[in-house]
Amino acid sequence: MLSLKKYLTEGLLQFTILLSLIGVRVDVDTYLTSQLPPLREIILGPSSAYTQTQFHNLRNTLDGYGIHPKSIDLDNYFTARRLLNQVRALDRFQVPTTEVNAWLVHRDPEGSVSGSQPSSGLALESSSGLQDVTGPDNGVRESETEQGFSEDLEDLGAVAPPVSGDLTKEDIDLGAGREIFDYSHRQKEQDVDKELRDGAEQEDTWPGEGAEALARNLLVDGETGESFPAQFPADISSITEAVPSESEPPGLQNNLLSPLLTGTESPFDLEQQWQDLMSIMEMQAMEVNTSTSEVLYNAPPGDPLSTNYSLAPNTPINQNVSLHQASLGGCSQDFSLFSPEVESLPVASSSTLLPLVPSNSTSLNSTFGSTNLAGLFFPPQLNGTANDTAGPELPDPLGGLLDEAMLDEISLMDLAIEEGFNPVQASQLEEEFDSDSGLSLDSSHSPSSLSSSEGSSSSSSSSSSSSSSSASSSASSSFSEEGAVGYSSDSETLDLEEAEGAVGYQPEYSKFCRMSYQDPSQLSCLPYLEHVGHNHTYNMAPSALDSADLPPPSTLKKGSKEKQADFLDKQMSRDEHRARAMKIPFTNDKIINLPVEEFNELLSKYQLSEAQLSLIRDIRRRGKNKMAAQNCRKRKLDTILNLERDVEDLQRDKARLLREKVEFLRSLRQMKQKVQSLYQEVFGRLRDENGRPYSPSQYALQYAGDGSVLLIPRTLADQQARRQERKPKDRRK
DNA sequence: CCGAAATGTCATGAG
DNA sequence: AGCTCATGACATTTC
Numbered sequence: 001m002l003s004l005k006k007y008l009t010e011g012l013l014q015f016t017i018l019l020s021l022i023g024v025r026v027d028v029d030t031y032l033t034s035q036l037p038p039l040r041e042i043i044l045g046p047s048s049a050y051t052q053t054q055f056h057n058l059r060n061t062l063d064g065y066g067i068h069p070k071s072i073d074l075d076n077y078f079t080a081r082r083l084l085n086q087v088r089a090l091d092r093f094q095v096p097t098t099e100v101n102a103w104l105v106h107r108d109p110e111g112s113v114s115g116s117q118p119s120s121g122l123a124l125e126s127s128s129g130l131q132d133v134t135g136p137d138n139g140v141r142e143s144e145t146e147q148g149f150s151e152d153l154e155d156l157g158a159v160a161p162p163v164s165g166d167l168t169k170e171d172i173d174l175g176a177g178r179e180i181f182d183y184s185h186r187q188k189e190q191d192v193d194k195e196l197r198d199g200a201e202q203e204d205t206w207p208g209e210g211a212e213a214l215a216r217n218l219l220v221d222g223e224t225g226e227s228f229p230a231q232f233p234a235d236i237s238s239i240t241e242a243v244p245s246e247s248e249p250p251g252l253q254n255n256l257l258s259p260l261l262t263g264t265e266s267p268f269d270l271e272q273q274w275q276d277l278m279s280i281m282e283m284q285a286m287e288v289n290t291s292t293s294e295v296l297y298n299a300p301p302g303d304p305l306s307t308n309y310s311l312a313p314n315t316p317i318n319q320n321v322s323l324h325q326a327s328l329g330g331c332s333q334d335f336s337l338f339s340p341e342v343e344s345l346p347v348a349s350s351s352t353l354l355p356l357v358p359s360n361s362t363s364l365n366s367t368f369g370s371t372n373l374a375g376l377f378f379p380p381q382l383n384g385t386a387n388d389t390a391g392p393e394l395p396d397p398l399g400g401l402l403d404e405a406m407l408d409e410i411s412l413m414d415l416a417i418e419e420g421f422n423p424v425q426a427s428q429l430e431e432e433f434d435s436d437s438g439l440s441l442d443s444s445h446s447p448s449s450l451s452s453s454e455g456s457s458s459s460s461s462s463s464s465s466s467s468s469s470s471a472s473s474s475a476s477s478s479f480s481e482e483g484a485v486g487y488s489s490d491s492e493t494l495d496l497e498e499a500e501g502a503v504g505y506q507p508e509y510s511k512f513c514r515m516s517y518q519d520p521s522q523l524s525c526l527p528y529l530e531h532v533g534h535n536h537t538y539n540m541a542p543s544a545l546d547s548a549d550l551p552p553p554s555t556l557k558k559g560s561k562e563k564q565a566d567f568l569d570k571q572m573s574r575d576e577h578r579a580r581a582m583k584i585p586f587t588n589d590k591i592i593n594l595p596v597e598e599f600n601e602l603l604s605k606y607q608l609s610e611a612q613l614s615l616i617r618d619i620r621r622r623g624k625n626k627m628a629a630q631n632c633r634k635r636k637l638d639t640i641l642n643l644e645r646d647v648e649d650l651q652r653d654k655a656r657l658l659r660e661k662v663e664f665l666r667s668l669r670q671m672k673q674k675v676q677s678l679y680q681e682v683f684g685r686l687r688d689e690n691g692r693p694y695s696p697s698q699y700a701l702q703y704a705g706d707g708s709v710l711l712i713p714r715t716l717a718d719q720q721a722r723r724q725e726r727k728p729k730d731r732r733k
Numbered sequence: 734c735c736g737a738a739a740t741g742t743c744a745t746g747a748g
Numbered sequence: 749a750g751c752t753c754a755t756g757a758c759a760t761t762t763c
Contacts, residue, residue, distance in 0.1 A: 574741090596751065626741060628753055633740085635754085 575619045582615050584608075591616050592623030686711060 572580075576588050584591070585606050594602060599620070603613065683701055686694050700717040702710045 622742065624752070625743080625754095629741070629755080631753085632755055 575622060578615055579619060582612050584612060584616060584619075588619055588623065591619045592627075682709065 573588070579588050579591070586602060590602060591599070603616065608616070679701060683696065683699075684693065688694060694711065698714050699711055700714055702712050702717055702720070704710050
């Protein structure tokens with residue numbers, strides 16, 4: 001438990017560090033609350049990877065083949081699903097063509113304007129926008145879930161099969177190759193080697209027990225292979241359970257859009273999120289591509305934003321500049337000043353327009369202006385906001401100037417981020433369509449991770465048994481293949497890997513193994529395989545070792561031993577040479593992998609000298625430690641890869657959230673503009689008893705709670721506006 | 734032959 | 749107490 005705690009703590013620590021590194025403040029949780037699953041995965045994944053459970057023992061004692069907490073299959077599953085979702089989510093990034101256009105054009109010719117009309121029209125618009133956003137999104141999510149799940153199942157399925165090929169591989173994997181004594185008898189090494197070479201044949205005639213034992217080991221391997229399928233169902237079940245939690249709650253979109261719907265609260269949420277955004281932006285501002293920024297800033301008025309955001313998701317309302325202008329032309333002269341700036345000068349607009357803004361406007365801007373909007377959109381709330389100011393001050397009431405500056409800034413960063421992640425996304429897509437290994441998720445990121453734990457577990461498993469070429473290609477570069485034995489699910493589910501894994505002594509040998517395990521019959525040609533064959537099922541239940549059936553001894557004993565004697569001799573490990581030199585009557589494999597009781601039993605059967613016993617103990621210790629080291633390294637690598645992947649996931653999430661936010665704010669801004677235009681239109685058509693238009697400086701329109709529009713004196717409107725401003729500020733404090 | 738990467742080994746601590 | 753495992757550090761081998 002202590003270690004568990006330790007590792008959990010470490011995991012949390014690292015997670016925190018990750019967050020901080022990415023620049024994601026803790027507030028991010030507020031963004032992600034609606035899509036907790038990813039976060040939860042991220043938290044559970046790495047932390048679980050740190051769990052220092054002695055799963056080997058667990059398996060031995062419990063004989064359990066269920067998914068280990070550290071199981072990479074699970075991690076793979078979650079990762080695959082998460083990434084898949086993200087990749088697929090990209091598809092839904094569509095810029096809805098604007099219905100707004102039609103609406104505005106339609107309104108222009110229309111002469112009459114009623115107070116209720118604007119609100120209704122906007123409401124319709126916004127609602128349609130919402131539908132566009134939420135509808136498709138949900139659909140996508142569902143499909144994602146299904147696909148992700150099925151794919152994962154496939155992956156799992158791919159994992160299981162390899163077992164069949166175990167027998168041969170396992171046998172082969174016994175370490176081979178040269179070794180130099182660091183043992184006390186090291187000085188004898190050369191002599192021993194010579195001796196061994198000379199008497200290679202002799203040693204083949206070691207006690208029959210060795211052969212028998214070997215045979216048993218072989219069988220054991222076979223059994224392990226057979227037992228693996230049993231693990232498969234377990235994996236599935238656990239995964240199916242995990243699936244639901246994986247799927248993102250649909251609440252995200254709603255939450256993001258909520259500001260539009262809940263007028264009063266939206267401003268605060270927006271502002272807070274904005275603050276968070278700013279903090280994030282500081283860090284990532286440097287990521288912005290200069291060329292991009294130039295494009296954004298220098299681009300001709302009107303389109304740059306929309307084009308840049310073509311990929312942006314969930315655009316409730318598409319920004320359409322031309323429409324505004326068209327409608328504006330017919331509305332009022334004041335608006336003409338306003339709209340062009342907004343549209344054409346994304347960044348500069350705020351600075352240029354702000355000076356024009358009267359006192360009340362600035363305050364409104366500080367409060368993000370949404371309050372005003374809310375008031376406009378939702379008359380019942382009785383928000384007599386300062387928005388109602390007339391023409392020249394129009395920018396203020398809508399308070400979009402600052403927003404726009406921010407928006408543009410955000411958009412810039414967003415773009416940069418998006419670009420920055422394009423490679424990743426591309427890689428994800430590749431991975432998604434990579435039938436060979438659906439889980440080779442890390443391949444894109446680090447060269448060494450080509451078939452990292454996760455990827456290898458499924459990919460190699462599915463391919464290795466069938467084709468040596470694919471297996472070797474991935475194996476040569478993959479850590480897992482040469483790496484840890486018995487670590488985590490992949491090695492255990494994949495005896496193929498396991499067999500090769502322990503080898504790793506010499507490249508030639510590994511290759512040889514890869515070749516040979518395809519065709520078990522080739523084994524018979526290898527005289528020393530019986531001695532060398534490591535059984536890396538040491539983490540299996542002891543009973544399994546003995547329960548295996550005996551393979552036909554003839555195949556094992558026959559073959560051209562002499563031919564390969566030298567070759568195999570070279571492949572033997574140092575300890576194996578030593579064992580031979582010391583005439584150890586059983587295989588190193590047995591020495592290393594036999595359970596303690598059986599090991600002691602074995603020792604008791606022979607009259608061994610002290611030197612022999614010492615060597616045997618050393619061999620056992622070194623053999624176990626070797627595997628442990630391999631496991632350790634593999635685990636370390638996996639941890640790094642997981643962290644790497646988590647960082648990327650977090651970055652992707654952040655980028656996506658930023659994109660969504662930008663889109664949302666942009667739609668908000670558009671609506672403000674539209675309201676503004678409507679305001680202008682209405683105000684411009686009002687005439688006093690003398691038939692003269694009202695002066696915007698003296699009068700303002702105000703929405704009443706009952707939906708009606710009132711014309712009130714400026715002074716009164718200003719007062720109400722100030723009152724409105726203070727409330728939110730106080731509330732925040 | 735050198736340096737980096739991979740792998741093996743030892744010592745140590747923990748379960 | 750003995751065994752096993754994990755892991756850092758160092759050694760050795762391989763590329």
